Amino acid sequence: MRQPLPPGATIGIVGGGQLGRMLAMAAARLGYSTAVLDPDQHAPAGQVAQKHIAAAYDDGRALEQLARSSDVITYEFENVPVGAIRSLEEWRPVHPPAEALEASQDRMSEKIFLNASGISTAPFAAVESDRDLARGLARFGHSGVLKTRRMGYDGKGQRVFRNATAEEIIGCFEGMGGTPLILEGLVNFVREVSVIAARSLNGAMAAYDPAENEHRNGILARSAVPAAISPSTAYTVRETAFTILDALDYVGVIGVEFFVLEDGSVLVNELAPRVHNSGHWTEAACAVSQFEQHIRAITGLPLGRTDRHSDCVMENILGGERRNMKRLLEEPNLMLHLYGKREARPGRKMGHFTRLTPAGAGGPKGSPSAE
Known part of the structure; x- marks a missing residue:
């Protein structure tokens, strides 16, 4: 896309929450139409977009319909399936790129990417068992924040440890869903x-x-x-x-x-x-x-x-x-x-x-x- 999209073009938005709603409103001010993909029939963005495709984010037919309806595609939250975005990229330009989505969806991958880019983060360790958790807490002064690596937001999927005891660690991995976790050292920030x-x-x-x-x-x-x-x-x-x-x-x-x-x-x-x-x-x-x-x-x-x-x-x-x-x-x-x-x-x-x-x-x- 070398020239700016002309007024009247359509922007596809994956996700119909409040962020998608405000994107659709901003697009309208610049003369663009919007098509939204969201499974919720009453999605906030669907109320203001010109088109609302009410289907799952990984529905192949719905993704094709969104692509055919759009000149460029974006997304409004980071838990969109990466595979869905990659399939859309075969049809239309998608921004931001799937690589950004992939890097941000997994907290471990995100921190590895940031550190490789020369950017400092809190210390972290992968946790796939109670033993991993015990080792990580020992490294971080027996304190830290245990998080799910994926799908956590607004404080969900987190547990804070301060001067953790051995008894507190028992059963934590299974209690957090038995899925890959990340332990982050506590940061003394102002x-x-x-x-x-x-x-x-x-x-x-x-x-x-x-x-x-x-x-x-x-x-x-x-x-x-x-x-x-x-x-x-x-x-x-x-x-x-x-x-x-x-x-x-x-x-x-x-x-x-x-x-x-x-x-x-x-x-x-x-x-x-x-x-x-x-x-x-x-x-x-x-x-x-x-x-x-x-x-x-x-x-x-x-x-x-x-x-x-x-x-x-x-x-x-x-x-x-x-x-x-x-x-x-x-x-x-x-x-x-x-x-x-x-x-x-x-x-x-x-x-x-x-x-x-x-x-x-x-x-x-x-x-x-x-x-």
């Missing part, structure tokens, strides 16, 4: 930040300001911009994201999460080959949101600038919470976004809102595109 970055078809890159994140029960609760980090740390996280984008020959938006240590150095916690919850603030505080940036990247359009016009705090609205929407909408300088989900379950992301305040005089600002 804050968590993330950066949303993008790479275009011609290799140009841009990054938004790092956000400082607060998690509750393993789920992102709020993201504040600017993050309380030094300009040098902000520079490091941006450059690290650019290194990852180049190493993967990536096209599209990526989210990279970091632990910031006391001395200002950073460790990468994980990466997400997609638009990211901690970047939702960009739709309120920037002229070009992360969602429009992704659409620009995968269609061959120029990347937008990432400057922010305001400081802000984004908060998730979770299913178990009761919020007075009328009160929120009465607040000045607040942007509310609901996802159209029918069922509100505890911990389920139902929407978010972003409070804006005038940008401070100091602190890092967004970067223009970088070749």
Whole structure:
């Protein structure tokens, strides 16, 4: 695809959650149609897309239908079967590449890739038995976080050990499902930040300001911009994201999460080959949101600038919470976004809102595109 996709072209989206919904909305603003593949008849993205294919992600006929309906294809979450993406690549350009999806789906493979790219992470060890777990904990001072290597998100599939005893280890491997696990050493960090970055078809890159994140029960609760980090740390996280984008020959938006240590150095916690919850603030505080940036990247359009016009705090609205929407909408300088989900379950992301305040005089600002 050498020329940008013209208005009226169709973007295929694998996954119909809130991220797919916001991608479809951004695509419409640029004159594109969208076709969504998601098994949920009431998927949020299906409510705003021009076409919704309600079928499993590995349904061969559905994948062919999506490919025939689309000029370019993307995905909105990292647990899409890699085989499905590779089959779509035989029909149409798919961004980001299947290699990025594959690297991020397995926590062990992800950390091996990051370390091979010269990027520091927490220490880690493979766990396929209680004996492996005991050995790993002994290496990491008898403390660590045990995680499933695949399919974990929002704190699911994790167990924390602090000064673990032999009794605590017995039966852990089977208790975690008897599937391959990874043990990560505990990191003494002062804050968590993330950066949303993008790479275009011609290799140009841009990054938004790092956000400082607060998690509750393993789920992102709020993201504040600017993050309380030094300009040098902000520079490091941006450059690290650019290194990852180049190493993967990536096209599209990526989210990279970091632990910031006391001395200002950073460790990468994980990466997400997609638009990211901690970047939702960009739709309120920037002229070009992360969602429009992704659409620009995968269609061959120029990347937008990432400057922010305001400081802000984004908060998730979770299913178990009761919020007075009328009160929120009465607040000045607040942007509310609901996802159209029918069922509100505890911990389920139902929407978010972003409070804006005038940008401070100091602190890092967004970067223009970088070749």
